[in-house]
Every structure is written in C-alpha cells, then in structure tokens.
Amino acid sequence: MQFSPLIEQFMEALRCLPGVGPRSAQRMALHLLERDREGGRRLAQILQEALDQVGHCRRCRTLTEEPECRICRSSKRNEHMLCVVETPADMLALEQTGIYDGHYFVLLGHLSPIEGIGPEDLGLDDLLSRVQDGAIEEVILATNPTAEGETTAHYVHELLRPLGIRVTRLAHGVPLGGELEYVDGGTLSRALVGRGQFD
Amino acid sequence: MQFSPLIEQFMEALRCLPGVGPRSAQRMALHLLERDREGGRRLAQILQEALDQVGHCRRCRTLTEEPECRICRSSKRNEHMLCVVETPADMLALEQTGIYDGHYFVLLGHLSPIEGIGPEDLGLDDLLSRVQDGAIEEVILATNPTAEGETTAHYVHELLRPLGIRVTRLAHGVPLGGELEYVDGGTLSRALVGRGQFD
Known part of the structure; x- marks a missing residue:
C-alpha cells in the first residue's frame, strides 16, 4: 500500500530538497497536510515568488531579487x-x-x-x-x-x-578548537610550512 | 549580513517543515535557487494542489484527495x-x-x-x-x-x-533485533508478564 496518488506525488516532489529521503519526505508531507496547512500555503507562495523573482546581482552575481545586491550598492x-x-x-x-x-x-x-x-x-x-x-x-x-x-x-x-x-x-592551517591528533596530514603539513612567529 | 529580503523570507517559510532548522533551510533555499529551479517549480505546484485537494476519507478519515480511500473502496x-x-x-x-x-x-x-x-x-x-x-x-x-x-x-x-x-x-514486548540490555524496564516487565509457551 501507498498513500493516494496526489500525496505520493507530493512526497516525491519534496525529494528535490537536499538531504530529504523517502522517510523525511513522508514525514514532511503528512506534517503539512495534518497539522500545518497554513505554513504549507505560505511556503508554496513564497517558493513560487522566489523562483520567479530571484536572479543574480549584475555586479557580483550573488543571488538576489534586486538588480544589485546590498553589498554592491553600499557606499561603505x-x-x-x-x-x-x-x-x-x-x-x-x-x-x-x-x-x-x-x-x-x-x-x-x-x-x-x-x-x-x-x-x-x-x-x-x-x-x-x-x-x-x-x-x-x-x-x-x-x-x-x-x-x-x-x-x-x-x-x-x-x-x-x-x-x-x-x-x-586564504591561509591554510589547523582550524581553531580542534585537536591536532584529528587534523589530516595535508592540513598539518600546510600549517607547519606556513608557521609564523609566536607572539 | 543576511541574504536579500525575499531569500530570507523563503528560508523562514521552509522552517514550517519538520526537522528543518536555520542551517538546513539555508541549504535548501540556495540549492533550489542555484541548482534546481525546475524541481522547485514542481514542488510549488504540487504543494499547492495537495493543500487544495487533499482532505479526509469519509469512511476512515485518512488523508486522501478522493472521497473514499483505496482501502475503504476495496472489496477485498x-x-x-x-x-x-x-x-x-x-x-x-x-x-x-x-x-x-x-x-x-x-x-x-x-x-x-x-x-x-x-x-x-x-x-x-x-x-x-x-x-x-x-x-x-x-x-x-x-x-x-x-x-x-x-x-x-x-x-x-x-x-x-x-x-x-x-x-x-497490539502485543507489548521486546522488539525484534534489539539487545535485552537496552530494552527499558517497562517494556521488559510487559514482556515477562505476557510471556508465552516456547514453541
């Protein structure tokens, strides 16, 4: 058994989201249909608007619905x-x-x-x-x-x-907060070669 | 800095999905906008259709877009x-x-x-x-x-x-494939009380 055709299609469509497998898709679809139709309607509308309106900043190519993004427009x-x-x-x-x-x-x-x-x-x-x-x-x-x-x-x-x-x-080296033991050899080599004065 | 207003709203709207926090919402929104607009459009459409058409089976109350679900209609x-x-x-x-x-x-x-x-x-x-x-x-x-x-x-x-x-x-008892050591006391008590003939 499966759910009815439209519900199955809905679950299938949710799989376009990264990290969403069959189990999560089922949970998401049933959650929206059983408990949050309002949130679902808002999502459907904003998703459509975002796909229609979001393009790329003409200067830096980042995603934005404006011709130029905030950073490119900024005088600061x-x-x-x-x-x-x-x-x-x-x-x-x-x-x-x-x-x-x-x-x-x-x-x-x-x-x-x-x-x-x-x-x-x-x-x-x-x-x-x-x-x-x-x-x-x-x-x-x-x-x-x-x-x-x-x-x-x-x-x-x-x-x-x-x-x-x-x-x-960008500098390569050991990330903050980790333990040397778990840093991979390539990174450790770069950190050694790029070592700086202790200050 | 944040993303542009519409992209931020889109990320916020994705949070209505169960298990989706700020990081996953960001990943989902950028994935759809950068790499899968086709999947996003299909999702927006099916989501809208599902919300409009899926109701409850008039006999068993399960979710379905039909007046009666497949199981209730079945003669078998x-x-x-x-x-x-x-x-x-x-x-x-x-x-x-x-x-x-x-x-x-x-x-x-x-x-x-x-x-x-x-x-x-x-x-x-x-x-x-x-x-x-x-x-x-x-x-x-x-x-x-x-x-x-x-x-x-x-x-x-x-x-x-x-x-x-x-x-x-439904019977209560120890689930298959687990180890007794990790079964909670309540379940184990029910399994003892409900024990059956070894056969």
Whole structure:
C-alpha cells in the first residue's frame, strides 16, 4: 500500500530538497497536510515568488531579487578589495566573520571538466573586465580548499596575472578548537610550512 | 549580513517543515535557487494542489484527495475487522506488515486535555456509529504505546464496551533485533508478564 496518488506525488516532489529521503519526505508531507496547512500555503507562495523573482546581482552575481545586491550598492565598502568565492553561502560565511569590508565576486561554481563547467560559466570575462576597470588593488581568491576549488583559483590567478595587481588566498592551517591528533596530514603539513612567529 | 529580503523570507517559510532548522533551510533555499529551479517549480505546484485537494476519507478519515480511500473502496478487505490508529503514517506502517487485511479508522490524533483535543476531535461519534452498523466483529486498538495513546485506547474501549464486540490491542514486548540490555524496564516487565509457551 501507498498513500493516494496526489500525496505520493507530493512526497516525491519534496525529494528535490537536499538531504530529504523517502522517510523525511513522508514525514514532511503528512506534517503539512495534518497539522500545518497554513505554513504549507505560505511556503508554496513564497517558493513560487522566489523562483520567479530571484536572479543574480549584475555586479557580483550573488543571488538576489534586486538588480544589485546590498553589498554592491553600499557606499561603505572598500572599493579596492575584491574577494572571489564559489557560492552565495561562502559569501555569507565570510561576511559573518565581520572583518572583511570589501566587495565580492561570486563564481556560482568551480571549474569542472567532468560536469562541463568551463570559464564562461563562472563569469570570468565579467571578473576580468571588473578588475581591469582599475579601482581594485587586491583580489582574494577564497574558493573552497578542494581539488576543484584550487584548480579554479589557479586559473583565475593566471587570468589576472598580466594585470599586475595583488592576488592573495586564504591561509591554510589547523582550524581553531580542534585537536591536532584529528587534523589530516595535508592540513598539518600546510600549517607547519606556513608557521609564523609566536607572539 | 543576511541574504536579500525575499531569500530570507523563503528560508523562514521552509522552517514550517519538520526537522528543518536555520542551517538546513539555508541549504535548501540556495540549492533550489542555484541548482534546481525546475524541481522547485514542481514542488510549488504540487504543494499547492495537495493543500487544495487533499482532505479526509469519509469512511476512515485518512488523508486522501478522493472521497473514499483505496482501502475503504476495496472489496477485498475483511469487513469484520477494524483497526483504530492515530495517524495515516501508522496506517501505512501496519499495511506494510502485509498481514492485516481488515479496515482502518484514523483518529488523526490522541486525547490530550493540555492541547485541547477531546473525543469530538477524534471522530469518535463516527467510529461508534460505524461499529454499531453491525458488520464489525473485532476492533484492534493500535494507538501509540505512549501515555496519550494508552489513555485514548482506554477511552475508546469504554465507548465500545456496551456493544459487546471483541476489542483487542497490539502485543507489548521486546522488539525484534534489539539487545535485552537496552530494552527499558517497562517494556521488559510487559514482556515477562505476557510471556508465552516456547514453541
């Protein structure tokens, strides 16, 4: 036995959400139908609105329903710094540190020949012309510390090299609050090589 | 910093789903917007349809978009057995055992003075008149083995007692595949008291 066709389709449709398997989809569908139809209606409406209205910031490519995102519009940000990240979530994580006040450029992915993602998909032409415009003095490459992220960072570095501006990357090392015993060898090697004066 | 207003509202709306906190809501919203707008559109549409069309089976009260659910419509089920459960999910769990071929009655909850849920909310009038109709010979009370479930079962038992039909309940005991060491004392006591001939 299963539930009725429409309920089964509803459960199936919920599986498009990341981390939602058959059991959670069932629990979610029954919860909304039995106990929170009001919340379900709000979700259906906002989901539709978000899909219709959210696009990309024309300057930094982050997700936003406005032509330009809040950071790109702000007059309080340092115009000479540009931080290149893979996703809007990475941008948020860096913002939450509270110590960066420059601008961003969101690649919306990383180079991946296997997935067919090339330089043109990452908006690298836009990035290049933005840096060529002249105000930017430093580009921080903050792609993920994965094989694809590193490859992407190297590619962007090569692209920007002829412009002669400063290109930096995030430091690698042991994360705060962990125990050395559990830090992987690669990270530990980077932390040793990159060691600094004790102060 | 946060995301733009519409994206923040979208994340907030996703929190109506059970088990979805701020981090999962963010991951879900960004996933749909960045990588699966097609799935998102399908979800928005089906969610709306399900909320508009899914109601309750007029015989057993389970969730369905049809006037009567598949089990109530079936001519192959045993008309003399009625199993009372709290939710459509409990009904599905029993169906999946494959050994019950009778009908169901879904309370859609349990008695709870604190939450203001009384007999009238559980359709007990409908249950009573259905049993009074005459075909039913046994009612299995399969409410949850919780305080509220037990209270509800006792209440239904009292309600049906004057009719003089057989009223049964699911057996309590040690679950299969576990280790005795980890079975709680209450369950173990019930398993001892309810012990049967080794065969």
